[in-house]
Amino acid sequence: MTVGPLRVVVADDQAMVRGALAALLDLEPDIEVVAQAGDGREAVEAVAAGRPAADVVLMDVEMPVMDGITACAAVRARFPEVRVLMLTTFGRPGYVQRALDAGAIGFVVKDAPSEQLAEAVRRVSRGERVIDPTLAVEALTHGACPLTDREVEVLRLVAEGGTIADIAAGIGLGQGTVRNHISSAMTKTGARTRAEAVRLATDAGWL
Template sequence: MIRLLIADDQALVRGALSALLGLEPDIEVVAEVGRGDEVVAAALASRPDVALLDIEMPGMDGLEAAAMLRERLPACRVLMVTTFGRPGYLRRAMQAGASGFVVKDTPAAQLADAVRRVSQGLRVVDPALAADSLAQGDSPLTERESDVLSTARTGGSIADIARMLHLSEGTVRNHLSSAIGKTGGRNRADAARIAEENGWL
């Protein structure tokens, strides 16, 4: 039997995934959580073979949870499942140690097959998303530009962002200016939106 942990903040989706995958003769759902920061504790308690993680969850996103899971329970393989098929997410998921990446509208039989393949140590990636990711390439933002742009989403002033990131106001302005130029945004809010839509933040 393949032991499966499901993490999704939407109870209806989590329940549907659990019901559908639980019908498979070789898959047993051993844990369900609704927050990213509950994933590692649940995995350590239930020892799943595969963790099916949503990307956008409260407490901690699925990408962070995947990286922590790889560190704390390396035998557990991760299959990311998301509503948002953003190319940047795919790249970040693979960097976090995920073995697979599928979108939520994947038919149940294909999803079950993805769980099986990931449990066998294979990589499973939505083909359209893989093509988009290759066409798009890496994020143009540096790590620091991503930090500044991500913090700027809260709408704080330059001084607020500088204080939060322990940077000078001039440095924050430089990083924001560079990020706006690289994303083609009209302003920092637009640049953050573009970067988020591409999965760079």
């Protein structure tokens, strides 16, 4: 059981947002922001460097170097006692399931009132699951991601500008197999082009 204020790490790639979140949480008498991170890797390192460890990591989803969902999984694997509360600007329903699968215990949006954010930190520190109601409804409405892991991987490489030949060489598949994965992803997303498939999957939070 935590003695003293809850120790929180705030991870967000936007310095002004990160600073504002930290300042808001530091106003709470029972919460102390012990570190800030600008990307997922820094967040994992901040937790690893903490003595004692943080109680909660407030983790943005979209960050460079290492995204928040990947960082969440890394934190939970190394420090299972640390709770992760995901935070995002974008209410993409696919993010919710991916974050929960990675070990997050909560998911809130950045435009939530500051008092709700502080209460969410307190609740996840106690092991309670906290998910923004609107996001929860959208996630249930949209259902699980229909794409296979390989289709997700291929679409991410398409999003990075890879050609069929580049993707095939990079992941050790034949070009025909890569085309089949793209075609399947287009069918599942209802897209007419591979670029549209990337956009629709991104908007849904599946990539």
